[in-house]
Amino acid sequence: MSEVRLEVKNLCKSFGITKAVKNVSFNINKGEVHALIGENGSGKSTLTNMLTGIYSIDSGIFVLDGEEIHPKNQVDANNHGVSIIVQELGTLSGLTVAENIFLGHEERFVKCGIKNTKQMIKEANELLHSYGFDRIKAQRMIDDYNFEDRKLVEIVKATYFDPKIVVIDETTTALSQEGRNELYKVMDKIREKGNTIIFISHDLQEILDRSDTITILRDGVYIDTVKSKDVSEEDLKRLMVGREVTGDYYRSDYGSKVSDEVVLSVKDVSVPGLLNKLDFELHKGEILGFGGLSESGMHEVGKAIFGASYDRTGSVKLSDGTEINDIPTAIQHSIAYTSKDRDNESVVLNQSIMDNICLPSLDELADKRHMLSDKKLRDFADKFAKDMSVKMVNVDQFVSDLSGGNKQKVVLARWIGKDSDIVVLDSPTRGIDIKVKQDIYQLMDRMRKAGKSIIMISEELMELIGMCDRIIIMKDGMINGQIERSESLDENNLITMMV
Template sequence: MSDIRLQVKNVTKHFGINRALNNISFNINKGEVQALIGENGSGKSTLTNMLTGIYQLESGEFILDGQNIHPKNQVMANNQGVSIIVQELGTLSGLTVAENIFLGHEDRFIHFGIRNTVAMNNEANRLLKDYGFTHIKAQELVDNYNFEDRKLIEIVKATYFKPKILVIDETTTALSQEGREELYKHMNRIREEGNTVIFISHDLPEILDKSDTITVLRDGEYITTVKSRDVNEDDLKKLMVGREVTGKYYRSDYGSKISDEVVLSVKNVTVKGKIHDVSFDLHKGEILGFGGLSESGMHEVGKAIFGASYDREGEVVLANGTHINDIPTAIANSIAYTSKDRDNESVVLNQSIEDNIALPSLDNLTIGKTKFLSFSKIKEFAKKFAKEMSVKMVNTQQFVSELSGGNKQKVVLARWIGKDSNIVVLDSPTRGIDIKVKQDIYQLMDKMRQEGKSIIMISEELMELIGMCDRIIILKDGALKGELARSEDLDENSLISMMV
């Protein structure tokens, strides 16, 4: 009996004139975790989206256990034994947790044309309990849960029926360490049952630790498949980029004094049920980090600073005395913010790259002293900053919805680099970003710091907090737990001991 679970044969895909995949062929075996890696825009998500029915197969074949499959949608893919946990939100607002888990499979609970909602909720609650997600209730609307909890719901949705192939597309970057450990547990279970995981991640240590084999794509081309035990991080970087990746990664300076000049003060900020009595100062030219577990409240801090928490109490005050209570005031006073929930809060998916990059800067892209927009200025502005962030695109007229997750993030960052904001709040800035662009973002942050701009970086990636920040504030249960200064001796355990 063959060990091959899936044959990918001569798969090609175009988006307009842009070729996303070019005649890709390789095999995936039973009972293994096979990682799929490559730079942003290399074709990873395009390939797996076709396999799982999100995109339509243009040409080529997917052969699963000897049978040709061509799913037209995710429900059909599920019925053929293939499921996916997508990079962004994969749950539908307006539906309950149970309705999301059993979406497309509601017929299990329909008798004589009537849906047995009680039975559906009971089954969903049983699954949630089995998975250890007892804080999530089947009968509640999915909208009542935060980004990470909705990803946990997706784990249940994608795995409860024991698919032959589970695709995990950049999911770990959306999860805290506890959520990641839960996902790893289910990956191992799937492998032990003789089924297969296709694992997409830009975290190379995670790839090496959690996968059995690694397939590399570059610019829509298949490069190679290697055994994880036979390669190291540098080998993978070279295969992904096509050359050695050199130069600085994190900051190399230590012992620099933080400026005494305070540019922003947060005073006794409370958001009911999320953060309580949070106070701190942000200094000129400082990178201030925030870390914590998923429910620590650190993501709410970013929203509160940007005026996006409408039930906020307390004060966010600039050095000139301006109070930031809403988003227009924040933008008008040179504050930028990128959300962890990129698709819903940071980009307009069904608008062009040009529109997204130019949006916060429209006041500066007018004709002369008039208020009329200059479309030539908008076009040149978008081209300039899309190029600066190396966005892989057909042109700036392309819709953001057509971009890979990493390239969407580049558009978000291009928008605020173009705005030239003095205070930048970055929530999970490198989520879904490949190794080379991460390096570019870190160097850009360091350059901004040296120019006197102030950055707040909220991250679940402990090493980037340690590597980039002048100070790190740890939150626990919505309150400030402690503060750590930049030091060569600082390690992940120092942060974790404060978080738990």
């Protein structure tokens, strides 16, 4: 089974002055799950985007089954037998499920210029059935389904025609455990048929569990290809970062007492359809975790505290009795929030790093006459961006040019600059590589020791277990259980409460 499927030969790609992929060559075999790993900006996605025709190639070639291919776009790549499931949402709103699945391949159903919609729906339903996704109906609009189900439709779309190579780019971070299991099943099926999967993920444990071979990239350069069974997570980290990863990943203390001082109390909070009579208290210096399935309402908890929920009832009160009902009040009283939807709700993409960092602190930065000085803003932004070691040219650079991890650092820099006492982090490490993850965990630990209180909402159970003093598990908009920090805790303790 070690016949070569794809040869990557001397591949190069630059964006302006940045060389994203530098002379990369390696082989991918038939019938294997081949993982690509590397930190943010190491060139994984650039490489697969060239393979699937999303980017053009600067120099170098792809040889698929002995034949050189130059895909011009995704449909062309499909015709060569290469498909991709992307990180973000890849289905189109306003179309039915069936239309999404057969997008770009409608000609199969066209006779004399007329599309046979009935036939299309029938075939789509048969496909969905064969994948076991019977709850998704091909004739319904894609908008009727949630993020998770739309991802499943994408999986069908990318794999139904038995492609020779399927690229799965960071798809699992967006899925809950259930969704992941569905994806793993599809992956197994593809491999059994002798086809190849290129698997990109930041979750190294998942990589080790699910892949046969692993290729490591660092700063656009090919480092090594290893067999999964021969390496450990530590080995991979070392290969990715290029040095020994020192220090603790998560925090290492257990049994330390959390202060009794309550800084925030949430009483009877409901949001129609999302949260149902929520009651909890947050203590000073505590990291309180929220876990659950992605539809459990846990993401709404952050918004509710921050005053960003539409139609919220009940009360969110600070220790001094101040009620938090809207975002400006929340920020004024030192509450910070980072959203799961980083690009829309956390950063203003088409604005500079400087403006993004200064935005909530403009009142403090202004002088007595409400005037702002450029120099003061620049120094402020520069200081906190550097504190967070944001990779940038300067603070005038637009946030839209930064990688996911760096965007998150900008968001954190803004709230650290604001010196917030209560920090609500929704999926703070989503789609972020281990180096930055470690930075964020260490930052959280420092903040906790400095007496700040943190609410951490996450779908990654391991990071909740690793970081939190207390974990609340949500189910159907209600609190379903609560667990204190302990060394003996493992994922299964939490999963039983989630489902």
